[in-house]
Amino acid sequence: MxxxxxxxxxxxxxxxxxxxxxxxxxxxxxxxxxxxxxxxxxxxxxxxxxxxxxxxxxxxYMPKGNLQDHLNGIGEPITEWPLRLKVALGSAKGLAYLHSGSAVGIPIIHRDLKSTNILLTANFEAKISDFGLAKLMPEGKEAYVTAKVLGTFGYFDPEYASTGKLTLQSDVYAFGVVLLELLTGRRAVDLSQRPNDQSLVLQVRNTLNDRKKLRKVIDPELSRNSYTLESVAMFANLASRCVRPDSTERPSMEECIRELQLILRTNSKGLSMALHKLGLN
Structure with a gap:
């Protein structure tokens, strides 16, 4: 045997x-x-x-642990921008699958997406975990009204927090926060800051669509020769739309997938062109 x-x-x-x-x-x-x-x-x-x-x-078993550890100096640093884009895209695909209803016939809302719930394989493939707070969306409904707001501070959809109405877009908001973590290397919540500056969303919201200001929030741990400012600007724009206060203005997870695929191609093309100009390829 x-x-x-x-x-x-x-x-x-x-x-x-x-x-x-x-x-x-x-x-x-x-x-x-x-x-x-x-x-x-x-x-x-x-x-x-x-x-x-x-x-x-x-x-x-996920040998690389969770995403947050890699961004906050506990695990092996993810210094290459394409690798962070790979993690973002994998996470988007996992969420899109849940939202599609392919598994159980109706959409599933994760309700607790965060960087500690994104686990990584040896090849940095992202896998979403921890479904203890997940909700099956009632058939034919676009929102689920809950008596108690559950989730993690810093990733809460403000619309869900204020109305108790849980939607697929609540997951999109949390995904947007994860994108901001990937972009900046900062935590979703930093309790060492002043109350108004503890939330990562509030810290960077006004800089995401301003290219001059955007340079200041890019994670300094990122290898400068691994990204183009064009791809970073596109990524920041996507993140900014995911965390909009009005849920109807946020993209779907399928739209996030398409945009992240485009960002990956844009970054790859831009780096190739830069190397060509330098005569290195």
């Missing part, structure tokens, strides 16, 4: 007495949704276990 040895990641979910029902709901939602999903940019659920008050989820 042949036994295959495989490294996996195990997520333990404790069920606290005060919020036991809530914890059990999150566990069941995650198992139910993940068991029906099949996409290269979503983490794969390999198994689960319920033992007394403990709940365990067994995932495929």
């Amino acid at each position: 042949y036994l295959e040895m495989k490294v996996v990641a195990i997520k333990k979910m404790d069920l606290p007495l005060v919020k036991e029902a809530e914890g059990e709901r999150e566990f069941r939602v995650e198992v139910d949704i993940l068991s029906r999903l099949d996409h290269p940019n979503l983490v794969s659920l390999m198994g689960y276990c319920a033992d007394g008050k403990n709940r365990f989820l067994v995932y495929e």
Whole structure:
């Protein structure tokens, strides 16, 4: 008999007495949704276990950890712009799959997209994880009204926070925040700043469509010879539209995919032209 040895990641979910029902709901939602999903940019659920008050989820192992660690100096720095674009595009494809309803017949809202929930393979392929707060969109509806606003501070769609109406565009807002993290290398929330400057969106919103100001917010860790200002400006413009306060003005995830593909091509073409001028290719 042949036994295959495989490294996996195990997520333990404790069920606290005060919020036991809530914890059990999150566990069941995650198992139910993940068991029906099949996409290269979503983490794969390999198994689960319920033992007394403990709940365990067994995932495929992601050797590069999460995106935030790589942007904040904990993991290996991602200094190449095309690699950051690759992560953005992979994440966009995963979200678009959820929103398409391909897996369960109706769209799924992730509701907690953030850089710590974007895991990376050895080749820096992005995979979205943590579906404990996900919601199935009611059939024929464009919004889901919730009694309690759930998610992570810094990634909250302001429209959802103020009205309780959860939409696919709520995920687009959070995705826009991740794009800003990829662009600037900063955290979505910086509690060391003054209250009005803690949110990354508020810090950079007025600079994203001004090319002169934009240079000041580009992550200094990025290798200068890996990006063109044209591609960075296009990326910043996309991010700015994703985080617009009015959800109807945000692009869909399918539109984000198309734009990111164009940005990748624009960057590659621009770098090739620069090398040609220098006589290096």
